[in-house]
Amino acid sequence: MHETNAIADSHATITASRHISPDTSVIRLSCPHIARTARPGNFVNVRVNGSTQPLLRRPFSIHNAENGQIELMVKEIGRGTEILCGTEPGTELMVLGPLGNSFSDPTDSFSTAVLVSGGIGTAPMRFLEKNMAAAGKKIVNLIGGRSQKELLSEGLSNCRLATDDGSLGLKGTVVDLLDKELSNITADGAVKIFGCGPTPMLKALASYCRQHGLCCEVSLESVMGCGFGICYGCSVEIANPEGGTKTILLCREGPVIDGALMV
Ligand SMILES: Cc1cc2nc3c(=O)[nH]c(=O)nc-3n(C[C@H](O)[C@H](O)[C@H](O)COP(=O)(O)OP(=O)(O)OC[C@H]3O[C@@H](n4cnc5c(N)ncnc54)[C@H](O)[C@@H]3O)c2cc1C
Structure with missing residues (x-):
C-alpha cells in the first residue's frame, strides 16, 4: 500500500454530472492537482455546498482521473449525497485530496x-x-x-x-x-x-x-469526518501482525489494507 501524496484543498468546478442508475451519478470535477497526483484507492473529501448544512465533508473514492479532471461515482443515501448528485455543472465545490493510501x-x-x-x-x-x-x-x-x-x-x-x-x-x-x-x-x-x-x-x-x-x-469504508487524521471518527480494528488486534485511522492508514488483516 502506498502513502498519501501531497494533499490540497482545491476549488473544483463540476464539468459534468450524469445518472448511471436511478440513485447513482458519475460526477466529473476539474481538479488538476488531485487528478495529477491521485493513485487508485485514494479518496477525496468533498464540501457538498457552500453552507454549513451539512457541516461535515463527505468522502468519495476517486473513480477516474485524467486530463486534469477526476470523476466520482456517488450513490444517494442521505442529505449530502442527494445534494451532490443534484448539483449542476458549473458549480464550484471545495475538494480535499488526494487522501488515504492506495x-x-x-x-x-x-x-x-x-x-x-x-x-x-x-x-x-x-x-x-x-x-x-x-x-x-x-x-x-x-x-x-x-x-x-x-x-x-x-x-x-x-x-x-x-x-x-x-x-x-x-x-x-x-x-x-x-x-x-x-x-x-x-x-x-x-x-x-x-x-x-x-x-x-x-x-x-x-x-x-x-x-x-x-x-x-x-478498501474499507467507515463513517468519516475530517479525512486526514484529526477527528478520530474513522477508527477501525484490524489484526496486528505481531499478535492480537490494533486500531487504525482509516483515513490515514487506509482505506486500503492487506486482506489478511481483516478481523
Ligand atoms: C474512504 C471512503 C470512500 C467512499 N467512497 C464512496 C464512493 O466512491 N461513492 C459513494 O457513493 N460513497 C462512498 N463512500 C460513502 C459516502 O461517503 C457516504 O455514502 C456519504 O458520506 C453519505 O453522506 P450523506 O450525507 O448522503 O448520508 P448521511 O445522511 O450522512 O447518512 C445516511 C446514512 O448512511 C450511513 N452512512 C454514512 N456514511 C457512511 C459510510 N461511509 N458507510 C456506510 N454508511 C454510511 C449513515 O450512518 C446513515 O445511516 C465512501 C466512504 C469512505 C469512508
Whole structure:
C-alpha cells in the first residue's frame, strides 16, 4: 500500500454530472492537482455546498482521473449525497485530496488482477483497472449486488456478475462468483485479488482468500469526518501482525489494507 501524496484543498468546478442508475451519478470535477497526483484507492473529501448544512465533508473514492479532471461515482443515501448528485455543472465545490493510501502497484508476481466489488464498491475499480491494464495485467471484474438494478459496472471491462436474488448473473454472493470462476482465472497464471464493498462482503472475501492462499487487498469504508487524521471518527480494528488486534485511522492508514488483516 502506498502513502498519501501531497494533499490540497482545491476549488473544483463540476464539468459534468450524469445518472448511471436511478440513485447513482458519475460526477466529473476539474481538479488538476488531485487528478495529477491521485493513485487508485485514494479518496477525496468533498464540501457538498457552500453552507454549513451539512457541516461535515463527505468522502468519495476517486473513480477516474485524467486530463486534469477526476470523476466520482456517488450513490444517494442521505442529505449530502442527494445534494451532490443534484448539483449542476458549473458549480464550484471545495475538494480535499488526494487522501488515504492506495492499492499497491502492479508487480511481476501476478498476471491477472481480479477486481471484486459489491454495490457502490465498484467506484474505485475503474481507476485501478486502468492502472493495472497499463502495466500489462489481465483484468477480471467480479461484481455483486442485491439485484440487477444495484449492479454497477460503469467503465469496467471483462465483467462477471452475481446478484443475491438471481435477477442477473450468478444467484449468490460475489464470493460465490469468485469460487465459481477461480479455476478458470488461475489457469492463466497467478492472480491478485482487490476488493471494495460493504464490510460483510470484504470479511467473506478476505476469509476466502486466506483459505485459498490468495493475495488480497481490500478498501474499507467507515463513517468519516475530517479525512486526514484529526477527528478520530474513522477508527477501525484490524489484526496486528505481531499478535492480537490494533486500531487504525482509516483515513490515514487506509482505506486500503492487506486482506489478511481483516478481523
Ligand atoms: C474512504 C471512503 C470512500 C467512499 N467512497 C464512496 C464512493 O466512491 N461513492 C459513494 O457513493 N460513497 C462512498 N463512500 C460513502 C459516502 O461517503 C457516504 O455514502 C456519504 O458520506 C453519505 O453522506 P450523506 O450525507 O448522503 O448520508 P448521511 O445522511 O450522512 O447518512 C445516511 C446514512 O448512511 C450511513 N452512512 C454514512 N456514511 C457512511 C459510510 N461511509 N458507510 C456506510 N454508511 C454510511 C449513515 O450512518 C446513515 O445511516 C465512501 C466512504 C469512505 C469512508
